[in-house]
Amino acid sequence: MTEPQAATAPAEEHGHGPPVRIYLLVFGALCFCTAVSFVVNTTFPLHSPSALGIILGVAVIKAVLVGMFFMHLKYEWSKLYFLIVPVAILGVMMMIVLMPDIVVAWQGDRPSENEEPPIVAK
Amino acid sequence: MAHAVLEEPKTVHMGLPLPNGKVAMWLFLVTEIMFFTGMIGTYIILRNGTPSWLYPWPTPHDVYLAEWMGAVNTFVLICSSLTVVLAHHALHKHNVKRATQLMALTLALGCVFLVIKGFEYQAKFSHGILPGRIFERLDGPDGPRFSNHVRDQLKEIVDEPEKHGADGNAVNAWKGFLGEVAALKTKSDAAKKEIEKELDAPKKAAEAEIDKLKDSKASAADKQSARDKVEEKLRQQYVAVEKKVESSEAKFAADIEAKRKDLKKANPSIAAVADSWAVQQKLPNLTPKKLNLEIVGTKKSNPHIKPCDRVPGYEVEEGLLEAHPDLHVSHAISFGNMWASCYFAMTGFHAIHVLGGLVVFVIILVIAARGRLGVQHERMLELTGLYWHFVDVVWIFLFPLLYLV
Numbered sequence: 001m002t003e004p005q006a007a008t009a010p011a012e013e014h015g016h017g018p019p020v021r022i023y024l025l026v027f028g029a030l031c032f033c034t035a036v037s038f039v040v041n042t043t044f045p046l047h048s049p050s051a052l053g054i055i056l057g058v059a060v061i062k063a064v065l066v067g068m069f070f071m072h073l074k075y076e077w078s079k080l081y082f083l084i085v086p087v088a089i090l091g092v093m094m095m096i097v098l099m100p101d102i103v104v105a106w107q108g109d110r111p112s113e114n115e116e117p118p119i120v121a122k
Numbered sequence: 123m124a125h126a127v128l129e130e131p132k133t134v135h136m137g138l139p140l141p142n143g144k145v146a147m148w149l150f151l152v153t154e155i156m157f158f159t160g161m162i163g164t165y166i167i168l169r170n171g172t173p174s175w176l177y178p179w180p181t182p183h184d185v186y187l188a189e190w191m192g193a194v195n196t197f198v199l200i201c202s203s204l205t206v207v208l209a210h211h212a213l214h215k216h217n218v219k220r221a222t223q224l225m226a227l228t229l230a231l232g233c234v235f236l237v238i239k240g241f242e243y244q245a246k247f248s249h250g251i252l253p254g255r256i257f258e259r260l261d262g263p264d265g266p267r268f269s270n271h272v273r274d275q276l277k278e279i280v281d282e283p284e285k286h287g288a289d290g291n292a293v294n295a296w297k298g299f300l301g302e303v304a305a306l307k308t309k310s311d312a313a314k315k316e317i318e319k320e321l322d323a324p325k326k327a328a329e330a331e332i333d334k335l336k337d338s339k340a341s342a343a344d345k346q347s348a349r350d351k352v353e354e355k356l357r358q359q360y361v362a363v364e365k366k367v368e369s370s371e372a373k374f375a376a377d378i379e380a381k382r383k384d385l386k387k388a389n390p391s392i393a394a395v396a397d398s399w400a401v402q403q404k405l406p407n408l409t410p411k412k413l414n415l416e417i418v419g420t421k422k423s424n425p426h427i428k429p430c431d432r433v434p435g436y437e438v439e440e441g442l443l444e445a446h447p448d449l450h451v452s453h454a455i456s457f458g459n460m461w462a463s464c465y466f467a468m469t470g471f472h473a474i475h476v477l478g479g480l481v482v483f484v485i486i487l488v489i490a491a492r493g494r495l496g497v498q499h500e501r502m503l504e505l506t507g508l509y510w511h512f513v514d515v516v517w518i519f520l521f522p523l524l525y526l527v
Contacts, residue, residue, distance in 0.1 A: 038189070056527070092159075103170045
């Protein structure tokens with residue numbers, strides 16, 4: 001590789017990641033999180049908002065664990081955040097921008113829970 | 123002595139304090155983030171935009187989705203993430219053999235993921251869960267297409283009982299039952315003709331009366347009212363006879379139904395075929411929505427019937443799919459096509475990304491097989507690991523969004 005690193009490569013932690021013990025701990029945490037979300041899904045009632053919150057929160061925790069430890073972001077965040085943060089903002093923004101037209105605009109059409117369904121056809 | 127020589131400046135590294143490969147890989151990964159948030163965001167928006175009560179989004183049960191398969195796949199990918207990062211670690215420590223073993227394990231786990239995904243897709247295909255192929259609103263042009271499709275499915279079940287769980291004895295009993303039904307139908311037709319013969323005499327009498335009226339000297343209005351009286355009397359006799367025919371046919375139908383229930387009790391393996399046959403007999407009199415209810419069932423405790431499926435006043439004792447959940451009979455799934463599009467787009471693209479990762483693993487293993495794998499490949503392994511971890515993170519989000527929520 002023809003990188004101008006020569007003898008004095010800039011201080012790189014890449015390759016000097018965390019010890020194996022940390023990897024195994026994170027793996028255990030990920031398995032635990034997966035089990036938690038699966039159990040919450042089976043025990044809570046269908047479409048419960050708290051189940052939704054727990055499951056999505058657990059998903060975010062898992063993603064952060066994988067990113068920080070397996071992808072070494074914990075050690076390289078200062079060098080990479082400028083790529084990741086704008087993209088994450090854009091990703092979320094895209095959803096927010098579409099919400100008024102696709103979600104909010106149709107909310108008035110929802111019948112309330114107790115209404116009799118209209119007779120659409122026999 | 124202080125040297126006046128300027129110290130050689132440390133080699134200045136242009137740009138980022140990172141190897142080019144890593145920058146490149148991260149640039150690629152953030153474009154992939156955009157790609158997947160595009161699809162996942164669209165799914166979230168579309169799903170939140172559906173009217174949730176009358177036409178609800180399908181539940182995993184409606185679309186034959188097994189959450190446990192998704193959970194196992196999640197575990198498999200997490201394990202493979204661990205093995206790939208350990209492989210990089212091993213190679214960094216100059217342990218080429220260990221690194222090779224771990225890469226092979228990663229490849230194997232990736233293949234397991236794709237195999238399980240294959241089973242999942244097979245389950246969807248076999249039940250007709252494909253974008254554009256699901257019947258949704260039965261009160262439109264989809265209705266008759268649905269009835270025809272179900273008619274073909276029921277015919278396939280009833281004509282081939284061996285393929286639907288029936289053993290030899292049951293098939294013979296079934297053939298016997300069909301023979302009895304044919305005999306009973308002939309009897310019922312004969313009985314119907316007998317009853318209808320009762321009308322011959324009143325009809326002749328009425329005709330004779332009307333003929334007499336033609337020659338009478340009464341006024342036109344009187345003639346008309348007399349004719350009306352005769353026709354009204356005849357009509358009432360028709361109605362009475364029709365009631366008799368109905369009750370006779372109902373008796374025969376009850377006989378057939380009782381025989382069918384006995385057959386089911388004696389030969390449980392033919393139950394699915396017998397129930398399908400019963401629905402088949404009702405088909406000509408069912409609207410598409412009622413047919414759907416016959417398939418799905420209408421009990422209040424049934425969590426899978428949606429408000430949009432209900433027909434006021436129409437109740438079914440037991441739906442075909444309630445009694446036999448594995449039967450391949452279609453039913454209406456509200457927003458099913460939207461679900462299928464989202465599901466196949468997201469998991470399909472994810473599976474393609476997994477396949478791409480597996481190709482790179484194979485390349486690394488080929489290098490290792492040639493004995494050429496060494497510390498100089500540490501960076502390659504690290505970048506491969508980065509890609510694979512990204513694939514894992516995408517699945518970490520896909521799994522709850524598609525399977526659990």
